[in-house]
Amino acid sequence: MNIKQKALLGLAIIVIIGLVLYFLPNNHSEITSYIIDAQYNDQDKAISATQTVRYTNTNDIPLKAIYFHLYPNAFKSQENLPFTKEELPFAYPDGFQSGFIEIGKVTFDNDLPATYELEEPNGEILKVTLPKELEKGEVIQINMSYKVQLPPCRSRFGYGKNTVQLGNWYPIVSVFDKNGWNNDPYYIFGDPFYSDIANYKVKLTIPKDIVVASTGEIKEEKNYGDSKKLVIEAKKVRDFAMVLSPKFKVAEKEIDGIKVKSYYFTEEYGNKALKFAGDAIKFYNDYIGRYPYKQYSVVQTDFYMGGMEYPNLVMISKDLYTKANLFNLEYIIAHETAHQWWYGVVGNNQIRESWLDEGLTEYSTILYIERYYGKATAEEVYRLVIEGEFNKFLKTNSDISFAKTLADFKEWKEYTNIAYNKGAMVFHNLRRLIGEEEFKKVLQTFYETYKYKIATTQNLIDVVDNVTGRDTGGFFQEWFY
Ligand SMILES: [Zn+2]
Numbered sequence: 001m002n003i004k005q006k007a008l009l010g011l012a013i014i015v016i017i018g019l020v021l022y023f024l025p026n027n028h029s030e031i032t033s034y035i036i037d038a039q040y041n042d043q044d045k046a047i048s049a050t051q052t053v054r055y056t057n058t059n060d061i062p063l064k065a066i067y068f069h070l071y072p073n074a075f076k077s078q079e080n081l082p083f084t085k086e087e088l089p090f091a092y093p094d095g096f097q098s099g100f101i102e103i104g105k106v107t108f109d110n111d112l113p114a115t116y117e118l119e120e121p122n123g124e125i126l127k128v129t130l131p132k133e134l135e136k137g138e139v140i141q142i143n144m145s146y147k148v149q150l151p152p153c154r155s156r157f158g159y160g161k162n163t164v165q166l167g168n169w170y171p172i173v174s175v176f177d178k179n180g181w182n183n184d185p186y187y188i189f190g191d192p193f194y195s196d197i198a199n200y201k202v203k204l205t206i207p208k209d210i211v212v213a214s215t216g217e218i219k220e221e222k223n224y225g226d227s228k229k230l231v232i233e234a235k236k237v238r239d240f241a242m243v244l245s246p247k248f249k250v251a252e253k254e255i256d257g258i259k260v261k262s263y264y265f266t267e268e269y270g271n272k273a274l275k276f277a278g279d280a281i282k283f284y285n286d287y288i289g290r291y292p293y294k295q296y297s298v299v300q301t302d303f304y305m306g307g308m309e310y311p312n313l314v315m316i317s318k319d320l321y322t323k324a325n326l327f328n329l330e331y332i333i334a335h336e337t338a339h340q341w342w343y344g345v346v347g348n349n350q351i352r353e354s355w356l357d358e359g360l361t362e363y364s365t366i367l368y369i370e371r372y373y374g375k376a377t378a379e380e381v382y383r384l385v386i387e388g389e390f391n392k393f394l395k396t397n398s399d400i401s402f403a404k405t406l407a408d409f410k411e412w413k414e415y416t417n418i419a420y421n422k423g424a425m426v427f428h429n430l431r432r433l434i435g436e437e438e439f440k441k442v443l444q445t446f447y448e449t450y451k452y453k454i455a456t457t458q459n460l461i462d463v464v465d466n467v468t469g470r471d472t473g474g475f476f477q478e479w480f481y
Contacts (some may be wrong), residue, residue: 099151160302359423
């Protein structure tokens with residue numbers, strides 16, 4: 001063959017391999033997919049939507065029903081809100097109004113009507129009974145329509161004077177694991193969410209002047225009169241969140257081929273937020289492993305709680321965008337960005353093992369400080385903010401077990417000291433025990449092994465033992481019991 005014939009043959013082989021791979025069944029079909037078509041009404045602060053979910057049973061046990069979380073219903077009545085008494089004036093500065101989700105029609109494939117019920121007291125869980133048991137490997141499609149009413153709440157779900165926060169706003173499938181369905185309500189403390197990796201396609205109709213920050217990437221944007229239609233896609237993410245505002249300005253830069261974006265109201269601090277986010281992505285990419293998505297957004301939000309992580313997007317309290325709060329802003333952005341690795345890519349049960357992602361995330365933040373401010377500053381921050389705070393807490397509290405679920409915590413201080421501070425202390429002491437090199441390898445191996453999966457404390461201990469060739473059971477035993 002001459003060179004040209006060889007090249008043509010090579011090309012033909014590549015095309016054939018490509019076609020075979022394209023048509024081969026792949027494990028992506030096991031990932032739950034959501035197609036959501038949502039219309040946002042800014043006057044009423046409401047959304048009407050249709051949603052199609054394709055769910056594969058990946059468990060050995062046949063399923064009789066599929067459960068969804070309806071988190072907006074935690075905001076329905078004043079008696080059951082997911083806030084402490086002290087938080088209420090910050091969450092609802094203009095007074096309480098109800099937020100909720102109303103489920104309309106639910107059907108299966110071919111428009112077959114479904115039987116469904118809401119579980120009381122708040123209707124936070126939707127149970128859809130299946131027409132027949134779903135065996136392992138079988139797929140079911142569930143279609144539903146719903147209306148979401150946003151409350152005037154400065155938290156993950158609601159709206160303030162500047163932004164509309166859409167965290168945990170649509171029906172999301174519960175996780176089925178060795179404990180069965182995880183149908184926990186929206187607890188007051190921690191981040192009471194636990195979900196599997198899924199693919200999303202969200203079509204959003206919205207007034208033309210509103211800027212949308214979201215999980216995934218905006219693939220299409222077209223104007224129709226006073227409104228616009230967006231098509232947003234997100235692959236292999238644990239949740240889908242958005243923040244809306246007509247006031248947003250946007251700054252962006254590229255870090256390691258990732259588009260990092262800052263949505264803000266004031267230029268000076270918006271640019272600072274962009275720098276911190278970029279620095280954090282860069283450092284965690286190098287230290288832990290590559291951020292596997294194309295985009296990451298840090299969003300100034302009407303949010304009184306500091307920061308909140310969602311896949312590809314973090315909500316940061318607008319009050320941190322000031323000169324006096326600059327170090328806090330950096331610390332919180334570094335923390336929420338680390339959650340992209342711990343919670344986002346590597347998932348865990350945040351209700352039963354909140355220490356795992358919070359401890360890893362908080363200690364990753366200390367590593368970030370060490371990278372950009374040096375060892376002495378990092379040591380000082382660790383000593384004051386983590387160890388110091390925890391020792392203070394220890395003086396008046398003896399029950400510091402990691403075995404608590406989010407239902408067991410009684411105050412924020414208890415939660416942050418156990419999940420964040422004691423959690424970070426485990427990793428600080430582990431690093432001392434096994435040394436810098438192996439510690440880094442532990443984080444990298446844990447990340448690669450549990451990418452897009454759910455990891456447990458035992459999985460972490462196994463990784464530590466495999467990487468170091470030691471039995472660190474005794475070390476962890478001491479921290480746990
Ligand atoms: Zn956190």
